[in-house]
Amino acid sequence: MKTSRKRVVITGMGILSSLAENIADFRQALLEKKNGVADSERFSTWFENARAAEVLHDIDYSELSEEIVASLDNAALWAYKVGKDALNQAGLTQRSECLEEMGLIVGVSSAGTEAFLPLFEQRIQDFSLRKALYSGGFSSCCSSASTLLGLKGGVELVATACTASPNAVGMAFDYIQNGKSKTMLAVGTEPIYLPTFAGFYALNVMHPDTCSPFSGNSGMSIGEGAGAIVLEEYEHAVARGATIYGEILSYATSCDAYHETGPDPRASGAVQVMLKAMENAGVTPEQIDYVNAHGTGTEANDQIETLAMKKVFPNVENVLISSTKSYFGHNIGAAGIVELIACLVTLPEKKVLPTLNFSVARPNCDLDYVANDFRQKDINIFMKNNYAFGGNNCCMIVSTKPCSVPVTTYDAKRVAITGIGAVSAIGHQLSEILERVHQSDTSVELGEIIFPEDTLQEVKELLDVLVKTNQFKELLGDEYVIDANKLPDEEKDFKTYQVTGLEPRKHLRRFDPRKATRGGTFALMALSEALNMAKRRIKRDGEELGMVMGMSRGPQETTYKYLQSLKPDPRKVRTSEFPGSLMNSIATFCGISEGVKGYTTTLATGENAALGALTYGYEIIRQHLQPQVIVGGADEYFPSMSLYMDAVTQKLHMTADARDYQIYAKDAKGYVPGEGACMLLLEDPEAAVARGAEVLAEVVGYGKSCSNSYFDASRTDEKASAMSLAIQRALKDSGLNAGDIDLVCGTSSGSAESAKIELDAIYSTFQHEHPQVPVVNYNALFGFVASSAGLLNLAILADCIKKQSVPAIPFTRTFVDDRINFVRQNLKLMVKHALLVGATEGGNYYAFVIKG
Template sequence: MKTNRKRVVITGMGILSSLADSLGGFKQALLNKTCGVADSERFSKWFDNARAAEVLHDIDYSDIPADIVEALDNAALWAYKVSKDALQQAGLEKNTACLDETGMIVGVSSAGTEAFLPLFEQRIQDFSLKKAMYSGGFASCCSSVSTLLGLKGGVELVATACTASPNAVGMAYDYIQNGKSKTMLAVGTEPIYLPTFAGFYALNVMHEDSCTPFSGHSGMSIGEGAGAVVLEEYEHAVARGATIYGEILAYATSCDAYHETGPDPRAGGAVQVMLKAMQNAGVTPEQIDYVNVHGTGTEANDRIETLAMKKVFPDAEKMPVSSTKSFFGHNIGAAGIVELIACLVTLPEKKLLPTLKFGVPRPNCDLDYVPNAFREKDVGIFMKNNYAFGGNNCCMIVSMRPGATPQTTYDAKRVAISGFGAVSAIGHTFNEILEYIWARDKQPVALSEVKFYDDTLEEAHELLATLTETRQFEALLGGEFTINDSALPENDVNFKTFQVTNLEPRKHLRRFDPRKATRGGTFALIALAEALGSAKRKIKKDGDELGMVMGMSRGPQETTYKYLQSLKPDPRKVRTSEFPGSLMNSIATFCGISEGIKGYTTTLATGENAALGALTYGYEIVRQQLQPQVLVGGADEYFPSMSLYMDAVTQKIHRTAEACDYQIYGQNPKGFVPGEGACMLLLEDPDAAKARGVDVLAEIAGYGKSNSNSYFDATQLSEKAEAMALAIARAFADAGITAKEIDLVCGTSNGADASTQVELEAIWQTFGQANPRVPVVNYNAYFGFVESSAGLMNLAVLVDCIKKQAVPAIPYTEAFCDERINFVSAPLQTTLRNVLLTGATEGGNYYAFIIRG
């Protein structure tokens, strides 16, 4: 049955750029043809002729408590500022009922950086433990901003470098399409920090003055800023009398699957993403009136983007295109949304944004780039394109005349799991892992010792001494907090992790290049290959029909460590070989290139259980028939880094554990035991899988999301539990079932006291009256806590439970902490029809899925 796509309109905007800190000021600066690129005082201390488009405005944060402002980085503060402005313009800032249902998707490239700048800028005395705890996580800005704004619809962080913010807009668009919310907030935020500036500078792609896209001397101008848009279902906006600024007709993503940094010279991915976006919107190239291009000013981007336009538009030479990076530089993760807002504030004036400082066109750049001056034109539909390292491409189709374009339809699909692949400490394949779990006489896996680099230990102990001298532990964690300098002494053989050992990639892979493979990337690729193999899906020349959504927690840690260490003592000599590999989307890039995956591709970096966020997005892509198949997964490499040290010192990790000491839901919680590995699954319509002769492993009947508003108060466990219970209730509503119909509950608590309390209280709130004896399991103690993919690892076991109609016991836990809960303490034979899987991020984001056999 055909389903009409909902009309999704923009009802609020917020902006912060080098040009202005208000929407009105931004518009006027654009109309005045102001260029925000200037000499950079901040970076000139390291680099000659340092130029950037920087945010230097004095921003008022007086509505936030001073102690919270101190704890937040600019990524969060800027996201808060533009989000609040957008909600105010939309008239939703104080609409509690609406905010309770509103989710937030943030796009950023280099998050969680500012708190650690003192370490690699060699000013360790300035390190703030408070900022590290509240702003040191990659997705921390999502948690802090949603708490400050009172949003409860769930959050995600998109980390696809320069396409992050338009990808965030696209995801927000989809969450309205799926009926999860009437309103969504999409945000892009990107302060420029030393690692980013140094990387681009060392690549020798910076313009010596200000970028001149498509003409003159090639080179980019780096910029920073933030933008936010409120997306709203059209009927909802009209009913409340909202002002509408534009309609998102469609969007699409793709992957070049070509190179870590350079674009495909044939422009294949760029062409594909434009065609797919127009197909989704139900429009033709002839209906597009204007294209706001990526236009970085670099030779490769401008040449390939020009080629892509010629391949998509029959009369490309007549199509007006322009690059707004000539105004405010390349805002990296925030680029797309800032450029979208630039269009939305100038096109109503019937003015096309020009490409500033346009001179002599470069070879092969022969389009109409709207040089130097605004052009009068009444635009009905425009296209917004952005491209990124790793070959991530994103395209949005936007109408300036909401309601004028016919609605498109889709054939809503059921979503099934047809393939699984996994790598962990207890097995290098999905089947090996299951064999280990079902073999009840199996001895616990031997944990591996952590081995630190000498410079990491030296820096870590220096930092600990600084924090002790400044009494930051007592100030933040209370006077009763005990600092243990023996947390990670040299040669501490008691600090163990679940590490993947004796892995031979070439036993599992047809093609494998160890020179380009990180540890996490290797895990992901092996799991991906197994998932495709089990689903009998061979990629030939149809890689554009297969999407991939990765969920990341700490990312490629070893590569990032090496890159950051190379900043010292001279950032001008940074190692460019590690720069692209340190990005969160580098693992998806590696997998895409290795296997030729070219469809919808994105990376979420929402932290613990990020792969569950990836699962929600993959579900929507298949359900809405945007792609026939999507790979969903997460990968973690455990590396003895500064973050490990801080986790140990602040007692999040069970430092002296053996495998059997990791007792989830135990009476005496001691923190989690780290693990590493990867888990990947293939989603598709069950009928398509059966037609290919593949048995469907399970079906995703529905899901729910929510987030708490207690990020700054760790004691508010009841509020967090209510938020998780809300996610479960939303999953029930989505699947059309009740608590009485659930046969098994699987949690993903990492074993820490707070994590367990929140999860069990949410389960009791949900089932205490309706289904109090529902069995509860959690299998993280088998793998260690594999942060990004803990939920998917447990899902793999659940799928097998449904197949066998049997449930393995929770491993190792001897005495359980909550008498109300029916923990599975011995193997159980039972009927399994509907299974509930729950998950949480460390920032208070909650997921719930209904899995059906």
């Protein structure tokens, strides 16, 4: 049966750029053709002729406490500022019923950086533990912004570099399509920090003055900024009398699967994403009046982008094209949303933004780039394109005149899991892992953690600073007063679950060890296994297969090498590690290795990020945007400073025996880290059966929520209520009641707080209808594999459903909660519906109903 897509309109906007810090001034600056690129005082410390479009405005945060402002980095503060402005313009700040269900999707490239700048910039005495705790995580800006804005619909962080923010808009669009919310907030935020500036500078792609896209000397101008838009279901917006600023007709993403940094010279991925976005919108190339190009000003980008538009538009000479980066530089993760807002505040006035600084067109750049002056034209449908390192492409189709284009329809699909691949410390393939799961003794020998000497030296210096400044005691209490000369013994105390004896070439058709990181190898092996299990061979149809990766700490070893190379001279940074340090680099590696070219996205929402990937993959399949999507996560062990600090602050359980890692134990001691990967292939079950593939399980519904207690760790009751809300939303989405659930699987890491939140949520949900529902958690089998803990548990759940047999929770001897029916011994059980729950470290909650 055909389902009509909902109209999704824009009812609020917020902006922060080098040009202005509010919408009215931003519009005026655009109309006056102001240029925000100037000499940079900040970066001239290290670099000659350092130019950037910087945010230098005094921003009023007086409504926040001084303590909170001191806790947050600019990525979070800017996200909060533009988000608040967008909600104010939309008239939603006082509508609690909207905020309760409103989700937040943030796009950013280099989050979690500011807190650690004192280490990179060799001023360790300025390190703030407060900022590290609240802003040191990659997705911390999501948690802080959602808390401060009062949003409870769940968060995600998109980390696809320069396509992050338009991809965030696309995800928000999809959640409205699936009825998860009537309103969503999409944000892009990107302060420019030393590692990013140094990387682009060393690549020699900076323009010496100001970028002039498609003309003159090539080169980009780096910029920073933030933007936010409120997306709203059209009928909802009209019913409350909202002002409508435009309509998102569709979007699409794709992957070049070509190179880590350079675009495909045939422009195949760019062509594919534009055609797909127009197909989703039900429009033709002839209906596109204007293209707001990515237009970085670099030689390769401008030529390939021009070639792509020539291939897509039959009468390309009649299409107006311009790049707004000539105004405010390349805002990296925030680029797409800032450029979208620039279009939305000028196009309704029949003014097409020019490409400033245009001189002599470069070779092969021979289109109408609206050179230097505004063009008067009534624009209805326009296209917004962005491209990123790793071949990530994103295209949005937008209308300035809502309801002028008929809505499209789709055949709503069921979402089945037809392939699973996994790598862990107890097995390099799913079959090995499942065999170990059913053994009576599944413990493994934990591997030693050997820290690099420079890391140990840095840790000692940092701890000395924190002790002398009383930061441990002030923030964490008396028990954290640490003698920097009496640190844990790394050989005796630091152990972790590690993948050993790995032989990738035994499992992979294509494998380039020169380009493979440890996490990338795990991901590729799991991806290959999932494809093989589903009987899916990629031949010349890679565009039919998408991939959504969920990351926690990302490619740690590559990032470490890159950051270390900043010292002592950032001008000599190692550019070979720069693209590999990005969160989307593992998806890039997998895409290139296997030829995956469809919808490709990387989420970096932290622990259980792969569950966020599962929600997004579910949307893509359900709406029939792609026939198949791989979703997954990967983590690699690396002896980093953050690992050491986790141990010092007792978050990490230091043990030499795997059997001491006890989930839901009465005497919880924290988590033991693990490494590995898990990948699922999602598709319509009918298509799988027709291909001869087995349906392993079906995702019949999910729910998301987030608490507003990021700044108060003691509010576990509120966090448990938020997880309960996610469970209720999942049950409602699947059309089931608590009594219909046969088995519950948690993913608590093992800490006392995470266990309490999870168990309180399970008890409050099931206490009346099904108080004895069996509860399991298998993280102790393979260690806490942060990003993919939820999917590894789901892989075991699918096996439980198939075998109608539930293995016991491993190792735990004395359980913490007498209200819960923990599975203490292997159990024969008919499982028709199982519930999987999970959380990120920032207070974001997921629940899925899985059917056999």
